[in-house]
Amino acid sequence: MIQSPISIRANTATGLFLLLAAPLLPPSVVSAQTLQGTGLLITGDATVTGNATLLNSSVQNQLNSFELTVTGSSTFIGGMTALGQITVQASGGLDVRGPLSVAANATTTLDGPVQINGTLEATSSFAAAMKGGACIGSGCNSLGPLPDAPLLVKDTTPGIEFSGNGPDWDISINAGSIDSFAIREGSGSFPTAPFTIESGAPENSLWIAADGRIGLGTTLPQADFHVVSGDSPAIMLQQLGGFGNQGWELIGNEAGFFVRNSETAGLPFAVDPGAPGNALRIAGGGDIGLGTSAPSAPLHIIRSNGNARILLEDSSPGVQEMFAMRNHGGSYFTLDNTQSGTTWFFTHENSAPNRFIIADAVADGPEMSLTADGVLTVPGGFVVGSTALNVPDYVFEPEYDLKPLSEVSAFIAEQGHLPDVPSAAEVEDQGLDMARMQMALLKKVEELTLYTLAQEVELTRLRALEARLEALEAR
Structure with a gap:
C-alpha cells in the first residue's frame, strides 16, 4: 500500500474506487466534473478539485492522520469515518449527508464551509477543531454563505441540550408560545425555565459587570444592584398564594423614594428628595433617631433650627385619648432648660399616697403635690393673676x-x-x-x-x- 499525496480531478466515473498513490509518482489527475462511486478508501492525503459525489459510501483513513482538501463542491452521502486524526480543508464546500464518525482519541479539524446532515459521533475521547462557521439543525439544507458566528443552530425550535450525571439542561429558543431565549432544567414536556429573555427586550436589560455588579438598564452599574429607567424605576416584592396575595414596590423618582402597597396603591412610607441626613436612623439596639445618627433613647429627636416638637392631630370627631404614659411603677417627665441650667420634674409618685408632684432639681421637697382625694399642697406662696380679673x-x-x-x-x-x-x-x-x-x-x-x-x-x-x-x- 502506497502512502503518497493523491490528486483527484475526476470526470464522470462509476464503480468502486480504491485510490492509492506511489511514493515516487506525481499525483494522478482526472479532469471531469462529477465523481460517483460506492466507496473511497484514502490512505494518504487527498485533494478534490472538482465536484465529487459519493453515493452510499464512506471515506476512511487507516493511518494515524491524513488531510482531505476540497476545492470544489463535494457531497459525501454515505458519511465519513476517521480511524485516526483528520483535517478537512473545504474551501469549495463539503456536504456530509450522514454520520461523521471519529475513532477513539482522534482529533478532527474542519476548515471551511462543512455541512453535516447527520450525526457527529465519537467512539471515545474526541477532540474537534473547526476553522470557519458551522450550521447545525434541520434548517441547514445546503451549503451557503458562512454564518456570522462560528456556530449557527437553525431549526424550527433551535436549542442545545446538556446531559450528564446530574439533571439535564438545555438552551431553548422560541420553545413555547412566546418568542424567547430560555435556559431550562429537565426534559420532557414540562421543563422548568429559571432564566428567560423575551423577544423585544430592550438593550442592556441585564448587565453583569466585570466586578460582579448587576445592572438593569445600564452598562455601568454603580452598586451591587443598579436599576435604571426613564420613569420611576421600581423593584417589586410579591407573594401569590400561600397566606394570601400581597405585593410591595420600592419606587424612586424625582418626587422621592416610596414604599407602595400594590394591592391598595397606598404609600405607607415616603422620603422626599430634600430630606436631610439622618432624617430617620434605626440604631443597632432598635432606638430610633430623628435628626441624629446616635439615638440615646427609644425615640430621640434632635433639631437645630428651633422646630423640635411633636404634633398629635386627629381630624375625626369625638373624644379620645391623645397622649398616654404607662409604667409598672412611678413615672415622670422632665423639662430641662439647657441654657439656664434649670430643670423641672412632673412626677407620678411611686409609693403611697401616689401623689402627682411638681418639683425642681433642688432637693428641698416638692413645690406642689396633689393627692387622689383632691388635696392640693403648695409649700410656698400661691399667686393668681389674670388679665380678666376685675379688682x-x-x-x-x-x-x-x-x-x-x-x-x-x-x-x-x-x-x-x-x-x-x-x-x-x-x-x-x-x-x-x-x-x-x-x-x-x-x-x-x-x-x-x-x-x-x-x-x-x-x-x-x-x-x-x-x-x-x-x-x-x-x-
Whole structure:
C-alpha cells in the first residue's frame, strides 16, 4: 500500500474506487466534473478539485492522520469515518449527508464551509477543531454563505441540550408560545425555565459587570444592584398564594423614594428628595433617631433650627385619648432648660399616697403635690393673676352704689348667702373659681370697710350728743 499525496480531478466515473498513490509518482489527475462511486478508501492525503459525489459510501483513513482538501463542491452521502486524526480543508464546500464518525482519541479539524446532515459521533475521547462557521439543525439544507458566528443552530425550535450525571439542561429558543431565549432544567414536556429573555427586550436589560455588579438598564452599574429607567424605576416584592396575595414596590423618582402597597396603591412610607441626613436612623439596639445618627433613647429627636416638637392631630370627631404614659411603677417627665441650667420634674409618685408632684432639681421637697382625694399642697406662696380679673377698687369710688344693710339683710334672709358670692349649691355644681372668689371676698371686705367707716361716723356723732347730755345733766 502506497502512502503518497493523491490528486483527484475526476470526470464522470462509476464503480468502486480504491485510490492509492506511489511514493515516487506525481499525483494522478482526472479532469471531469462529477465523481460517483460506492466507496473511497484514502490512505494518504487527498485533494478534490472538482465536484465529487459519493453515493452510499464512506471515506476512511487507516493511518494515524491524513488531510482531505476540497476545492470544489463535494457531497459525501454515505458519511465519513476517521480511524485516526483528520483535517478537512473545504474551501469549495463539503456536504456530509450522514454520520461523521471519529475513532477513539482522534482529533478532527474542519476548515471551511462543512455541512453535516447527520450525526457527529465519537467512539471515545474526541477532540474537534473547526476553522470557519458551522450550521447545525434541520434548517441547514445546503451549503451557503458562512454564518456570522462560528456556530449557527437553525431549526424550527433551535436549542442545545446538556446531559450528564446530574439533571439535564438545555438552551431553548422560541420553545413555547412566546418568542424567547430560555435556559431550562429537565426534559420532557414540562421543563422548568429559571432564566428567560423575551423577544423585544430592550438593550442592556441585564448587565453583569466585570466586578460582579448587576445592572438593569445600564452598562455601568454603580452598586451591587443598579436599576435604571426613564420613569420611576421600581423593584417589586410579591407573594401569590400561600397566606394570601400581597405585593410591595420600592419606587424612586424625582418626587422621592416610596414604599407602595400594590394591592391598595397606598404609600405607607415616603422620603422626599430634600430630606436631610439622618432624617430617620434605626440604631443597632432598635432606638430610633430623628435628626441624629446616635439615638440615646427609644425615640430621640434632635433639631437645630428651633422646630423640635411633636404634633398629635386627629381630624375625626369625638373624644379620645391623645397622649398616654404607662409604667409598672412611678413615672415622670422632665423639662430641662439647657441654657439656664434649670430643670423641672412632673412626677407620678411611686409609693403611697401616689401623689402627682411638681418639683425642681433642688432637693428641698416638692413645690406642689396633689393627692387622689383632691388635696392640693403648695409649700410656698400661691399667686393668681389674670388679665380678666376685675379688682374691686371701684367700691371706693364716690358713685359706687353701696347697698343699705337693710337690703343686704333682706337678701341674706331670702337667698341664704351674701350678694355676689356663689352659694354652696353653685360651688358643688360648677366648682370654685378661686380668682373670682378672691375678688368677691375682697369686694365684700371693701364694702364692709365702708359700712364700718359709716358706723364710725355715726358713733362719733352719738358720742358727741352723749357728752352734751351729760354736761347738761351736771348743771
